[in-house]
Amino acid sequence: MxxxxxxxxxxxxxxxxxxxxxxxxxxxxxxxxxxxxxxxxxxxxxxxxxxxxxxxxxxxxxxxxxxxxxxxxxxxxxxxxxxxxxxxxxxxxxxxxxxxxxWSEHLEPVKIGDLDGGGEVYQFVRLGKGCLSYIIRSGTEGALIDPLRLTDQYEAFAEEIGVNVLHLIDTHLHADHISGGRKLAEKYGGTYYLPPKDAEDVQFSYTPLEDGRVVTFGEDQVNIRVFYSPGHTIGSTSLIVNEEYLFTGDILFLDSIGRPDLAGLAEDWVGDLRTTLYSRYKELDQNLKVLPAHFSKLHELDETGRVVAQLGDLYEENHGLNIEDEHEFRRVVTENLPPQPNAYQEIRETNMGKRTPDGEEQTEMEIGPNRCSIS
Amino acid sequence: MESQKVLDAKGLACPMPVVKTKKEMDTLSTGDILEIHATDSGAESDMAAWAKTSGHELLHQEKEGDILKFWIKKK
The missing domain is CATH 3.40.250.10 (Rhodanese-like domain)
Structure with missing residues (x-):
């Protein structure tokens, strides 16, 4: 049977x-x-x-x-x-x-850990596509980082742990998946944050995710410090939570680094990517735990299915952080890149509010592997 | 294009368009052309791949609105 x-x-x-x-x-x-x-x-x-x-x-x-x-x-x-x-x-x-x-649409939640001052961090692993998104809990309030369009799965989880998700944050304008940020902000009466430099063409109102801004929320007073880190896109922004976790978006992954070409400007942005990875991040506390927006290979998952590593360890082990020569770096991140993600232009336009594909079209646009890293 | 028979597989979900095509093909003679109409998007690549593995010749395929049309010549 x-x-x-x-x-x-x-x-x-x-x-x-x-x-x-x-x-x-x-x-x-x-x-x-x-x-x-x-x-x-x-x-x-x-x-x-x-x-x-x-x-x-x-x-x-x-x-x-x-x-x-x-x-x-x-x-x-x-x-x-x-x-x-x-x-x-x-x-x-x-x-x-x-x-x-x-399979492509399933999100599996895993707990990353408790925050020192109270609060929790959960990671949502989209195994079928390699996307990672996060809920940070502070008492009964939640922040959702890089939310996917599969909003019912977050809502079910938020209800289960008893949080109201009032802060919806995209670290950049995504090219590989459709964001659920705006939809969830409407649903919860929350705030949708987007880096202003990625949002010049967007057709809706949003709260700018500006460098230096600190968002403090919930009973545990969890704070999210906004840290500008361009290179994957011109607006790409990282988030530092309680000085414990570094959310790197698509700039730095555990076993690779971001690609600068998905908005068509690889040559322009490679310098920004270099500065972010070789200067800006280097000046941060190396004990920060890195939580990226993607994984590309399964070995990046630990034995409990989580994708997390210390920043200092990545400077030892991640090849993309160890290319001394600038010309070589430029070559690695602009030449021989993997194919671009399926329908990436259409996905960007959807995330700008210029397109409103129906459910089936959205599924079709996102089908296939993720390709946001350089290898 | 001329065909000996037309198979209407519209509205059928995968795998039925290919299953029915194969059954229909078994009743035809060598050189006959079967025309298939389907609406399942999966048929677009699967029909070509099936024709290739089974040795029949996919002469032509086109899309008319939501309808996928195929002309396959029996080996």
Whole structure:
């Protein structure tokens, strides 16, 4: 018999490193572009349309004793294949409910830690796309950093922990995902902050995220210090929370650095990126814990699924912070960059309020891998 | 384009457009052309990939509004 497995269950298995075998029945091009990955996950690709005459060929490649999940774009083809496998193999076969679409959209919350003066930090890991966003709790008030458009998942979590999310902050104008900041600000009657230099063309009102500003909120008086750090975009801004955590947006990741080309101005912004990474951040407290807006490889997740590291450690280990020569740096961040994220221009325009795609269009725009880092 | 048969797969979700195409193809003779109309966006790349693996020739494909049209020649 066949059984649905939700994206959430797969996400938890990936994070807890439980063994899983995935048979991905999408076409090979889509599989090669983007698939479910995990240290404990083994996957193989066999398009469903190569199994229309039967599944006998593929059965010999499938493990006998591991949980087996069939995956496709939406779920129809996965169910179609899973039914045949279940019948022939006489065992239980799972299929991914909602397909890769639901995998792409699932957010898994993990707790990063408690703040010294009271308050908590939670990280939302979007495994299917590599996006990271955050809720900072201060008593019954919350701040949400780099919120995705999947607002119902934040709302459910906020309700669960009993916070009212009144501060919605984007560290920059995003090119890889549609922001949920404005929508949530309306919903909670909160404030939507955006760096002014990224917001010159936006079609709505916002509160400027200006360098030096300090936002203090909630019963625990958590403070967010705004720290201008351009380079991924001209407005890119970091946030320092209680002098403990450094939210780097798309400027600095654990195993890579940001790319300066997604707004079409790589040559102009490479100098800013250099200054941010090699001067501005260097002058900060090196004990700050870095919380980026993305991860690109799974090894960046620790054994509990969190993505966090000390700034000082990154200066030792992150290759992007250790390119002494300026010309070499310029070359690395402007040449041979990976392809740009799917529909990145349309996504930027949506985040500026110039486009209002419907739900299905939004999903299509964000499909595929994340590509905000240089490698 | 001339075709021996037209398969209406509009409104059907993946995998049915390709499943029905294959079934229809099995009833045709070598050299016959099957014209398929579908609306599932997944068919756009899957139909071409299926034709390639099964050896049939995808002669042409086009989009008319929301409708995807394919002409496939049986091997």
């Amino acid at each position: 066949i059984q649905a497995m939700q994206a959430k269950e797969i996400a938890q298995k990936v994070m807890n490193q439980e063994e899983l075998f995935i048979l991905d029945v999408r076409n090979t091009e889509d599989y090669n572009d983007w698939k479910i990955e995990g240290r404990s996950v083994e996957s193989m690709n066999k398009p469903y349309f190569e199994m229309l005459d039967g599944v006998e060929d593929v059965i010999t490649h499938l493990p006998a004793n591991r949980e087996l999940v069939v995956v496709c774009a939406k779920e129809g083809s996965a169910k179609f294949v899973a039914e045949q496998l279940a019948e022939k193999m006489q065992r239980e076969i799972f299929y991914l409910e909602g397909g890769m679409k639901s």
